[in-house]
Amino acid sequence: MPGPDPDAGQDQERGGLRGALGGLTTRGRSFLAAGLAAALCAYLLGQGDLLRVGLLLALLPLLCAVFLYRTRHRVEGSRQLVPAQVPAGSEARVTLRVDSVSRLPTGLLMLQDRVPYVLGPRPRFLLDRVEPGGRREVSYRVRSDLRGRYPLGPLQLRLTDPFGMCELNRAFSGQSTLTVVPRVERLPPLRPGGEARGFGEGRQHTLALAGEDDLIPRGYRHGDDLRRVHWRSTARLGELMVRREEQPHRAGCTVLLDTRAAGYAGSGPGSAFEWAVSGAASALLHLLEQNVTVRLVTDTGDAVPAEGSPPASGGRSGQTAALLMDLLAVVGHSDGAGLSRAHEVIGESGEALLVAFLGDLDEEQTALAARVRRPGSTAVAFLLDSRVWAGEGGTEALDARARLLREAGWTVVPVPPGVALA
Template sequence: MAGGGTGPAEADDRGDSGGIRTALAGLTTRGRSFLAAGIAAGVCAYVLGQSDLLRVGLLLAVLPPVCATVLYRTRHRVAGSRRLSPGRVPAGSEARVHLRVENISRLPTGLLMLQDRVPYVLGPRPRFVLDRVEAGGRREVSYRVRSDLRGRYPLGPLQLRLTDPFGMCELTRSFSSYDTLTVIPRVEPLPPVRFGGEAKGYGEGRQRSPAVAGEDDVIPRGYRHGDDLRRVHWRSTARHGELMVRREEQPQRSRCTVLLDTRGVAFAGAGPGSAFEWAVSGAASVLVHMLERGFSVRLLTDTGSAVPGEGADGFTGAGQETADTAGLLMDTLAVIDHSDGTDLSRAYDVLRGGGDGLLVAFFGDLDEEQAAVAARMRRRSGGALAFVLGSDVWLREPTDVPGPLDGGDERLQLLREAGWTVVSVPRAASVEEMWRRADRERSGVVAASGGEGTW
């Protein structure tokens, strides 16, 4: 028997003696009854000396083992596959799993029962009963899965229960492969606003700046096939003894760093409606929004770790590359969990090393010491926005009308004085609502200072 997610795969093989024992162990109640009746008839025929009864007993006793042996020998002739649609789904949304069973033998199968193993968080274990499958025929069934929790969930292996036409034996075989369903955070569409740290004068967050400021500031490179000869820099060519050309104008992208606080001590509660899950969903929404606007994005946690494969300036992309980059970031956020750390110092060390773009942070509880560390992060960024999910605000009962920001909190005030735009997030608020609220908060600060907007 074969199975898998993308194509057939060989099932585990066993020795003949072990296979026969397995086949006999799969005898149904009918098969065991026939076997017992045959043995009893044979004993009675021997005692009574009835040859006709002996023939009947032999028939009854031989039929179940023969059915079991034939069924066991034909197990490799059934193939199966699984397909996820889609393979990456937001939390709270449904995905459909398509199963296909194909009879690749020359003989029709009996009744089949199909069962797929799924984690309990995705729903009940699906079971299907398939009628006789003709030689070369196939059957397709599907079921839905749904999870409110992020994560990577294995689906499979697929199990198939085979029965012979007489109902004497049932054998259960497992396919060898499985698939993985990735449940990513919810992503909310965010309205466009202008951000600090954005490059000026070219498209959505891009500008083109010349690589040289004058004849003496040229940084040439070696000539490459196809370069325009009008770009040859003769002075550098004479100095290096080989053909040198001026560098092309280099595109500059606006940069955005999304800092996600994952400290377990900073968040209260657990589950889909917890503050930490809101922070993860907010980080995902901001990352996707910035990628769509043409920013180079970087995901950073309090541990100082970034996404594997991330470049020095973060992730960039255009068109299909943007979708691939977003998928990689979502896969990372799908499995992110609380850290054992208690401070933000390692994230501060990374930010201190460079980067003057936009900084968007999602913080949990901040004591005075961590608020001071967060305030220092603002120095190297062109703009800074902090969503604070403090337990004192998050655990309050939600109201129809959002209350005022906690301006009297000394810790949040410390961030504001350092240049952060701070939004205290209440429970049950949407990411889009808080995004707009941050824009209003920033606009009010700018108007009060008489400056121009930078977002």
């Protein structure tokens, strides 16, 4: 459980005692004006009793201002955010704590924490006086359906004296950051295999890895070396089967995420792009749980972890998962027009499994995506069509892209709107 994030406690307003006098309320200014007027009249009329009353009225707001000025620097504020990272649509709890280190009790306190509008309205709390050495805690919840990093703070404190003569504001400089990551679905540990003509069939063949020591033959795919044909299984099953044990690929997986703005239409939590980001996050975490070395590549050619980084095994799996989720929390649309950079990056690797989440592709980009798959490797493509998601047309273009990818040995999963990954 993370500890509290203490604010620096340095006052951002440096007006000194003059600033404290500027914090007089309407009541305080009225008392001061009435007291000065009464004192002046008493002096002119020679009325001693009226003079004492006037001085009392004038001194009361001044004493309240001095009292607040001396006590506001002896109030400390802190914030605790649990958890600091949540999936989209989940809540986090923020606890605000106020400690009094003064020898005098405080007056009325009003707390306000600054939060982005997507997390909800600004929380405000009214606290009664805090005794010397006392502590007060209040909490509120924040929630966002949109991915991103959201700053919380600074914490603002308003102090009021018991008579309501003066109000002083204090802002603490410390901030906390809430990271909202994509929703993640738990996936079954199944092996890929065969072709997928629809989402219901394809999701049974997606996200498990065939290791280098797997001796079970699999079906022949376009591009496989004929020298790897397993003739005994071919004769028994009546179709070409190839051996897996000679795959020259590492036991790893690359997840390709297409982020091109031209590949998706719409925005918001239910958009096709958010589905693709959530699907990529689910695939990456699922494979890490299976102790598979993973890498995320986008259409811009960016790769995380970078090529040459130590494999994510043991304790590094948690670090890799945190790194990937932090990246996916803020990933947005790119201005790229194609997948050429991703093709160059993936072509230099030798992972045995490739999982791609692709938006709209023209014929040229579909052919390029087909060549991303290395011969003998397993490749799964989730295709999202913007016209289908917008309900504006049929699936002819989507079917054509799927056919080209299947001919190149891909397992293709067309994704209709509102369908879960698992």
